[in-house]
Amino acid sequence: MITMVRNVSRWFKVNRFMGKCTVIGVLLAFVAVACLGQLASVQLLNGKSTAQAATASRTKTVTISAKRGKILDTNGAVLAQSVERYNVVADPELAQTFVPTDCKEKTAGNCQQIDGQPVGTTGAAAVARLLAPILGMDAKELGALLSGTGQYVVLKKEVTPEVMRSIDDLGLNGCVYGELSSERLYSNGTLMGALLGGVNDEGAGVAGIEQMQNAVLTGTDGYKKYERGGEGVEIPGTVTESKDAVDGSDVELTIDANVDWYVKKVLSDAKEQYKADWAIAVVQDVQNGQILALEDTDQYEAGSDDAKLNTSRAVSQTFEPGSIGKVFSMAGMLQSGAHQLTDQFTVPGTITKNGQTFKDATQHGDEHWTLAGILEQSSNVGMVMAGENFSNEQRYEFLSKFGIGQDGLGLPGESDGVLTSAASWDGRTQNTVLFGQGYATNALQVTNAIATIANKGVKQQQSIIKSVTDANGHTEDAKTGEPTRVIDEQVASQMMNAMESSAEHYSKFAGVDGYRVAAKSGTAEVAGSDGRLTSIISDWSGIIPADNPRFVVTVVMKDPQGSYGGLTSGPVFKQISEFLMQKYEVPASTPRTDAIAVTW
Structure with missing residues (x-):
């Protein structure tokens, strides 16, 4: 009698286990079918649109700034000119994923450190610590900018090419880059000060000759569209569309x-x-x-x-x-x-x-x-x-x-x-x-x-x-x-x-x-x-x-x-x-x- 009871109990346990296995098998089968269906949908039905979306997410349009024309005196001496500058721009999303590389023998030339010591942190804070001394800004202020949402934030405007090269040397994997800009410089201080006038933050003339000749001095910006990789850098050979910038014309005054x-x-x-x-x-x-x-x-x-x-x-x-x-x-x-x-x-x-x-x-x-x-x-x-x-x-x-x-x-x-x-x-x-x-x-x-x-x-x-001389060197009185x-x-x-x-x-x-x-x-x-x-x-x-x-x-x-x-x-x-x-x-x-x- 006792043996019969044991056999019956064993039978129920075996069948319960088999039932659970069956249920799990069925569920896994449904998941597999769903995955196969989704894979088929992505690759066969929506493959083209998915690929386009992926390309679009990698594509970036960069403005190529035109340089404002010079103002010269009657002998060709430069009174006002725009010099090459860069706006320092960051991608907060990439910055927040940044992991610095400690400087060792194997990583020499492709690592980050501060005063010979490891950066000591990762993400936006690490990027901020590395940039602060170069930009002359507070690391906390930079960290706040880099911790925001989106993929674009201007950290500092109109830095010199030397500063931009120092930033490039940091090897920040594309999360910080420079956009070509310009700064308007005047060579003679108070000489003809209000007569020459000046430009606003957008580079447009707002007073004096800068305003009077603004249409002539202002160039036409160009652009470039390309795909970028996971580190934010341009993928070679992916430029899909571009247009060269046309610099503004130079204006020569009668003033000596x-x-x-x-x-x-x-x-x-x-x-x-x-x-x-x-x-x-x-x-x-x-x-x-x-x-x-x-x-x-x-x-x-x-x-x-x-x-x-x-x-x-x-x-x-x-x-x-x-x-x-x-x-x-x-x-x-x-x-x-x-x-x-x-x-x-x-x-x-x-x-x-x-x-x-x-x-x-x-x-x-x-x-x-x-x-x-x-x-x-x-x-x-x-x-x-x-x-x-x-x-x-x-x-x-x-x-x-x-x-x-x-x-x-x-x-x-x-x-x-x-x-x-x-x-x-x-x-x-x-x-x-x-x-x-x-x-x-x-x-x-x-x-x-x-x-x-x-x-x-x-x-x-x-x-x-x-006279006025355009970007191609043609001069018209x-x-x-x-x-x-x-x-x-x-x-x-x-x-x-x-x-x-x-x-x-x-x-x-x-x-x-x-x-x-x-x-x-x-x-x-x-x-x-x-x-x-x-x-x-x-x-x-x-x-x-x-x-x-x-x-x-x-x-x-x-x-x-x-x-x-x-x-x-x-x-x-x-x-x-x-x-x-x-x-x-x-x-x-x-x-x-x-x-x-x-x-x-």
């Missing part, structure tokens, strides 16, 4: 950096000598309207935030030109037939017109001056008297023809000045415009107006861009507007004669040995910080040599000690002109023999 540097120095010295608030100077080539120097005493470094936020004072500052404006009005009188330079006037110390009284800078009794003498003596009273046959409409017409109140170079922030219509002038303004008050201009406009007289009555379009005749050549010659007499009036202060000068000084009251007429503008614009005009130099100063333009801005003109005559080896002048009488 050597002249501009000297002008800046002279202005800075004059500001200190005369205790002026500021000073401006322009040097222009008479024959073609090209600007050789355009400076002020502001000390903004090109590319700095100050240069980006402030416009060059030389193009933005407006002022009443004072007695320099007498040149434009008198030229209009001659051109319209209202007067000749030999016309005789008895000029008192004051005159009342339309209920308004006008006076000269110095007190005097009745003087016998010709029209040329009125300019030589810079008489406001004489100009009002001469204006009798010169209508308001003619006064406005000739100021406009000479370029007053009009755009010059088209630079960002350049002021057009203010010249209201003749119909809006009150009883005083219609006469003050005869001697350079009642309207506002800038140094560029004054310079070109005087250059028009020097150029035999023909006004050139001013220019500061000389900049286009300028057509010249326009403002006054007849004979009238221009007569005005040169009168201006030469005016310059001789200040020859002790503003004369240039060996060279004849035709010029006019100006002094005008302007509003001070209190809004009242408590400030002085002192200016001087001169042509040298007068017998064979080459250059016009204009100098403007605010509140200099000495006030009168001939005594402050005149000596600055003298210094700049002496430099120009020497640099360009201009032949000395012939003696003057045809001076028009200034008295009678």
